[in-house]
Amino acid sequence: MATQLATRDNSPVAVIRQNLNAMAPSFKAALPAHITVEKFTRVAMTAVQNNPDLQNADRNSLFGAIVRLAQDGLLPDGREAAIVMFGKQAQAMPMIAGVLKKIRQSGDVAYVSAQIVYSNDRFKWTLGFDENVEHEPAPLDQEPGEAVAAYAVAVLKDGSRLLEVMRKSEIEKVRNVSRAKGNGPWVQWWGEMARKTVMRRLSKRLPMSTDIEDQFERDETLKTIGQDTGPSEVHEIKLASRLDAIEAQIEDEPQTGRAEEDHGDQHDGAERITDDLLSQHEGK
Structure with missing residues (x-):
């Protein structure tokens, strides 16, 4: 009787997808309630598929x-x-919209914003007991000019207004x-x-400054020369290393010559290995 052969897709995209699926329990534990594991994984895979550099990272x-992005929601x-990529290294970059x-x-802040000031804008700010800013962008028929500053503003629920301004030289x-x-x-x-730089400075004055500062600390793009690797970063890399073992097994398996009736048993075996690795991670 003829035996139908099954072929495993070992392309970078397929292997990354299998690893992300294996990480679902960890994502579920980290993500906030309003983001499902399915949505997060789908968006992450879209990012990988749309950027060939990430596939080879x-x-x-x-x-x-x-x-890290799952932890930050x-x-x-x-x-x-x-x-984003730094050479061959992929790094998480919260955008200002995410911050x-x-x-x-x-729930402590009624309004918050961060903007760039350009040389052809009309910009005025005052400090003291009544911090205030007036920013009128250049007309649409005029070029904005070079960036000269950035500022962040927040209005708290009690009506207090906070302002931080940084000149380009400070940035x-x-x-x-x-x-x-x-x-x-x-x-x-x-x-x-x-x-993000000026928002980080303002965040130190916000009611939930500790929580948002933790997010800035995990932002790899804001880390400075000589800054040590934190415990959470080491913890996450250990998780990635364990999942990398799954990938190695996937890549080592023969691509052809596998009977279709045996394929389901091998898939179950891969799932058991995934469960074992994730349970090791969760138990640490």
């Missing part, structure tokens, strides 16, 4: 970046967050002590990094 760094959709989302969800000082001052987000996403 160091897998430990890729899975570590995805885990941010979707890697290019609006709330993105996964502002987290602040609004705290560049922060950039110059960054691990990635000459590449990655500071080159490709300067506006995002400038807005």
Whole structure:
């Protein structure tokens, strides 16, 4: 009797998808209630499929970046967050929209915003007992000019108004002590990094400053030269390393010559290995 052979897809996209599916229990434990595991995994896979560099990235760094975004409750959709490359390393990058989302969800802040000021804008701010800012962008028929500053504002539920303004020279000082001052987000996403920098300074004055500061601390794109790897980062890399073992087994399996009736048993075996690895992670 003829035997139908089954072929396993060992392409980078397929292997990454299998690993993400294996990480579902960890995602479920980390994600907030309003984001389902299915939605998060789907958005993460779309990000990988749309960026060939991510498909060839160091897998430990890729899975570590995805885990960090799950912990922060941010979707890697290019609006709330993105996964960016530093050489072969993938890193999580919360976008300013994602940061502002987290602040609004705290319930302590009625309004929050972070903006870039350009040379042809009309901009005025006052400090003292009544912090205030007036910002009128350049007319649409006029070029905005060069970026000269960034500012962040927040209005608390009790009506208090908070303001932080940073000149471009101050922002560049922060950039110059960054691990990635000459590449990655500071080159490709300067506006995002400038807005996050001034928002980080303002966040220290917000009621839930500890929570939002933790998110900034996990933002790899804001880490400075000499900053140590934190315990959570080591923990996430260990998880990625264990899942990488699953990938190695997937890639080592023969692609052909496998009877269709045996394929289901092998899939069950892979699931058992996944469960064992994830239980090891959850038990630590």
